[in-house]
Amino acid sequence: MRNLLVVILFALAGCAAPTAAITAGGSQVELRQMQTREYETLDKRGTLRSVVATLQDLGFVIDKADYDLATISATKLQKYAIRMTVTVRERDGDRLAVRANARFNEQPIEDPKSYQDFFATLDKAMFLTLHEVD
């Protein structure tokens, strides 16, 4: 029992997930903002297809795709595993909001840089889809 306690303390000390501690209790709004990007279009199909193409470019395999609910879930396996869900929603009747949230191994990704990178890649795919397809 004492051994177990020592091991647990050791584990906690070695892996206290410092970034999560800093932002714990932070604004939910901030998280949503970093995970969301808006596009000036109402082309839901084109947007979802761009999301799928982007995920494939980034090495993801699609686990679930639902057009009606506008939700895509995908997994990337390297030495690590990233699981990602992307949803598309209409906003104010004139644009679409794409929200992405991802998990790295078992932890949620709350670093804005990762989402910026994802949306930068999606931007390119969106540009092609929205400008070259009739």
Next chain:
Amino acid sequence: MTRGCTYLAAVSALMLGACATLPEDAFRLSESALEMRETQSRTYEDVTDIQILSASSAVLQDLGYAIDEVEKELGVLSASKRADAKESAEIIGMIALDIADCLLTFFLGCENDAYESSKDVQDIKMTLVVLPDLSQNGVYRVRLTMQRVIWARNGTLYEQETISDAVVYQAFFDKLSKSVFLEKEGV
């Protein structure tokens, strides 16, 4: 290995797993992304997306895959299967290692842990996406991505990876092209 050691090893593995950091380029296109896209894609003419999806599921069934997900509005089809991952060369090597371990420790370390950590089965998963080609009317582009998780005999994770070997993709598309032809001819 004693029980205590095994326990410590398990906890260490857990800690490493929990503390591993996200690589910076995880959401950026890699330098080989364009090349990879070409390897993973083929175009088909004079055929509908439904015909391609039907031909694809026929090939996947031929290969023993189960279809997990189909969303024809988005042209997405996902499938998976569990397959053998044993390699006889590796098994022989690991058994030799165990025997050497046994001899070197004067028969104190006679366990088959090297053999037990060799590859056993693999779970393969793939997504196939059929979309209209943006630059050519009436042409569909099929993109395939595959990944697998390999398990060791003792049930632990051996390896997980995205499959990037061009030969594997080529072999699949050879079968798909035949299947699309058969689908078009209504065979």
